[in-house]
Amino acid sequence: MYEVPSVVGRHVIYEMQDGNPNLLNNEEFVKDALKQAAEDSGATLLSIVSHKFEPQGVTAVALLSESHISIHTWPEHGYAAVDAFTCGEHTDPETACGTLRKLFNSGYGTMKLVRRLGPSVSPGLPQGAAL
Amino acid sequence: MYEVPSVVGRHVIYEMQDGNPNLLNNEEFVKDALKQAAEDSGATLLSIVSHKFEPQGVTAVALLSESHISIHTWPEHGYAAVDAFTCGEHTDPETACGTLRKLFNSGYGTMKLVRRLGPSVSPGLPQGAAL
Numbered sequence: 001m002y003e004v005p006s007v008v009g010r011h012v013i014y015e016m017q018d019g020n021p022n023l024l025n026n027e028e029f030v031k032d033a034l035k036q037a038a039e040d041s042g043a044t045l046l047s048i049v050s051h052k053f054e055p056q057g058v059t060a061v062a063l064l065s066e067s068h069i070s071i072h073t074w075p076e077h078g079y080a081a082v083d084a085f086t087c088g089e090h091t092d093p094e095t096a097c098g099t100l101r102k103l104f105n106s107g108y109g110t111m112k113l114v115r116r117l118g119p120s121v122s123p124g125l126p127q128g129a130a131l
Numbered sequence: 132m133y134e135v136p137s138v139v140g141r142h143v144i145y146e147m148q149d150g151n152p153n154l155l156n157n158e159e160f161v162k163d164a165l166k167q168a169a170e171d172s173g174a175t176l177l178s179i180v181s182h183k184f185e186p187q188g189v190t191a192v193a194l195l196s197e198s199h200i201s202i203h204t205w206p207e208h209g210y211a212a213v214d215a216f217t218c219g220e221h222t223d224p225e226t227a228c229g230t231l232r233k234l235f236n237s238g239y240g241t242m243k244l245v246r247r248l249g250p251s252v253s254p255g256l257p258q259g260a261a262l
Contacts, residue, residue, distance in 0.1 A: 013142060013245050015248050046182045047180055047182070059198065061194060061199055063180050063182055063192060067201075072198050074139070081139060081140070081216070081247050083142070085212070085214070087203075110248070117241070119205060120148060
């Protein structure tokens with residue numbers, strides 16, 4: 001039998017709506033929010049990279065020992081595209097998204113959970129073959 | 132009527148299997164691969180942040196004007212968890228993933244496309260309300 005694919009982590013795709021435009025346009029606030037989200041999710045922060053667009057918008061990614069959290073903001077629409085991908089049972093990407101929702105005073109939004117499969121064997125390999 | 136939600140971009144979740152372990156463990160190669168993937172996808176690279184794990188593994192994110200491309204590698208399994216999120220009609224996140232597949236000599240893998248919804252109005256708002 002082929003191995004059952006493992007699950008290496010959970011990846012949450014979060015559409016944040018109705019956030020505070022001033023906060024979504026504040027690069028330092030966005031970076032601090034990512035730090036707090038990483039901490040609350042149980043992850044270890046390695047570094048943060050960010051960029052401020054003109055006339056508006058911030059994009060930032062937190063690199064984690066357990067993968068990453070990203071945010072791309074459209075302050076003029078109160079919208080941010082977020083994804084939080086964390087590996088390991090000790091971390092919770094939904095908690096990271098919840099922290100961002102609270103910090104940006106988002107009124108609503110949607111989350112989609114994608115299970116990351118991790119290593120698997122090829123469907124083309126002979127029976128019993130392992131990676 | 133409520134507005135039909137827009138689509139702000141396309142987000143490809145890519146499970147890369149059977150990649151070259153040495154290349155997946157080479158931090159400089161991984162960063163160069165992200166640069167090439169960004170260029171091939173039609174995106175504008177802002178910066179790259181990366182980290183090398185011991186005894187193995189690389190994590191790296193390319194920040195783009197059009198969002199980001201990330202890669203987290205498990206060389207010992209020939210596996211990498213990739214996501215490529217790009218905004219705008221001039222960019223193609225699937226092309227970015229295809230570039231990475233070729234550069235790491237990946238034999239197989241799976242891609243999942245998530246359409247990022249972008250700004251929308253609340254389902255709780257009265258008819259005709261706009262953000």
